[in-house]
Amino acid sequence: MKNTQDTNQKRRQFLQKGAAVTAIAVAPGVMLHTAAKAKPVGEAVTDAVRWGMLVDAAKCADGCDACVQACNEENGLNLLQKPHDAEDEMWDQQIPKWIRNVKVKDNLTGHVTSLPMMCQHCEHPPCVDVCPTTASFRRADGIVMVDRHLCIGCRYCMMACPYKARSFVHEVVEHKLTRTPRGKGCVESCNFCVHRLDNGQTTTACQDACAKDGHNAITFGDLNNPDSEVSKALKEQSSTQIRADLKLNTGVRYRGV
Amino acid sequence: MKVRAFEHGLLLALAVVLLAMAGVASADDKAGWKSGTSLAATQEQSCVRDAAFMRRNHMEVIKHARIDTVRKGVRGVDGSLSECIACHVNKDDKGAPIPVNQEGQFCAGCHQQVGVALDCYQCHATVPTH
Numbered sequence: 001m002k003n004t005q006d007t008n009q010k011r012r013q014f015l016q017k018g019a020a021v022t023a024i025a026v027a028p029g030v031m032l033h034t035a036a037k038a039k040p041v042g043e044a045v046t047d048a049v050r051w052g053m054l055v056d057a058a059k060c061a062d063g064c065d066a067c068v069q070a071c072n073e074e075n076g077l078n079l080l081q082k083p084h085d086a087e088d089e090m091w092d093q094q095i096p097k098w099i100r101n102v103k104v105k106d107n108l109t110g111h112v113t114s115l116p117m118m119c120q121h122c123e124h125p126p127c128v129d130v131c132p133t134t135a136s137f138r139r140a141d142g143i144v145m146v147d148r149h150l151c152i153g154c155r156y157c158m159m160a161c162p163y164k165a166r167s168f169v170h171e172v173v174e175h176k177l178t179r180t181p182r183g184k185g186c187v188e189s190c191n192f193c194v195h196r197l198d199n200g201q202t203t204t205a206c207q208d209a210c211a212k213d214g215h216n217a218i219t220f221g222d223l224n225n226p227d228s229e230v231s232k233a234l235k236e237q238s239s240t241q242i243r244a245d246l247k248l249n250t251g252v253r254y255r256g257v
Numbered sequence: 258m259k260v261r262a263f264e265h266g267l268l269l270a271l272a273v274v275l276l277a278m279a280g281v282a283s284a285d286d287k288a289g290w291k292s293g294t295s296l297a298a299t300q301e302q303s304c305v306r307d308a309a310f311m312r313r314n315h316m317e318v319i320k321h322a323r324i325d326t327v328r329k330g331v332r333g334v335d336g337s338l339s340e341c342i343a344c345h346v347n348k349d350d351k352g353a354p355i356p357v358n359q360e361g362q363f364c365a366g367c368h369q370q371v372g373v374a375l376d377c378y379q380c381h382a383t384v385p386t387h
């Protein structure tokens with residue numbers, strides 16, 4: 001009898017200690033240094049911000065893949081080695097792509113439009129609806145991403161996404177970057193360079209690369225802030241959501257398509 | 258009453274397991290086996306918690322941080338895995354970092370000894386990178 005009481009007492013003390021540790025773990029982060037405009041590094045994101053993008057297809061140069069290359073380097077996608085026994089065609093289909101260069105041809109006029117296609121960061125994302133583990137989730141600030149700790153690689157989300165935005169990692173990832181952890185057996189997709197945004201930066205790698213090459217086809221920013229560059233650009237001229245009929249309220253908008 | 262007997266049984270089982278683990282450790286020590294260490298650990302630099310706590314609970318600390326970071330976007334968290342690696346990575350003769358999951362290194366050393374899979378590095382970088 002006494003023993004049991006002792007055990008219970010110890011358990012209670014242990015649980016109390018556990019609770020104290022949890023509180024400590026939250027507190028120091030809150031006091032970390034703050035960035036100028038963006039969210040403080042140590043604070044949770046909120047829905048005060050909704051990250052979004054405008055792609056002007058009229059400015060997207062045919063044959064240019066600066067954004068794709070920049071994305072691959074930023075997130076270490078280019079570090080994945082082709083397995084020795086993989087066939088070229090199969091590898092090309094399977095290698096993860098966060099941005100795809102898409103060409104759309106108007107069959108009546110013959111006019112060809114090229115545009116970068118990536119996760120559209122839907123407000124009502126089908127990929128999140130179908131995920132059995134809650135690995136696929138939408139952050140408060142509108143970024144839709146995969147929590148690889150929970151992803152079981154079922155690939156339901158790949159089937160559910162109308163934009164073919166997601167890739168499955170088929171091979172062991174030997175080389176990865178600290179800022180973008182990724183490995184075999186999980187699904188992944190564009191996350192608007194979330195590591196940059198969380199650390200106080202306000203641009204994505206694709207946007208920077210496009211601007212550096214002088215095309216300026218990509219504008220990125222906070223859709224909730226009427227004074228942000230992207231909000232102003234969207235207000236000024238018409239734009240469209242791809243497959244607007246699905247009513248997903250995408251965070252990526254297009255012009256010139 | 259049955260419940261109490263069950264609890265006693267559990268405690269007994271736990272004691273047996275602990276004794277067995279101690280046995281394994283000493284056997285390995287005799288065989289010249291060295292657990293993984295790092296400069297930071299040997300110099301007793303201040304970790305995010307004290308060493309005794311971290312030996313048993315580091316996974317809980319890291320797990321808490323990972324949820325805050327991935328799902329809520331909190332960075333610079335106390336207990337981030339990248340900070341663990343930045344501190345505990347060893348360098349070779351030429352000053353190049355040795356992956357923490359390589360045999361005998363800080364993470365792999367203990368995990369090998371106790372036979373616990375080290376899954377973090379299927380996705381996470383094993384040396385500090387950008």
Ligand code: SF4
Nearest residue numbers: 119120122125127161
């Ligand atoms: S574009 Fe696809 S992956 Fe991105 S949020 Fe929408 S459904 Fe999900």
Ligand code: SF4
Nearest residue numbers: 131151152154155157
């Ligand atoms: S592959 Fe992963 S993220 Fe996608 S639906 Fe399955 S568990 Fe969810």
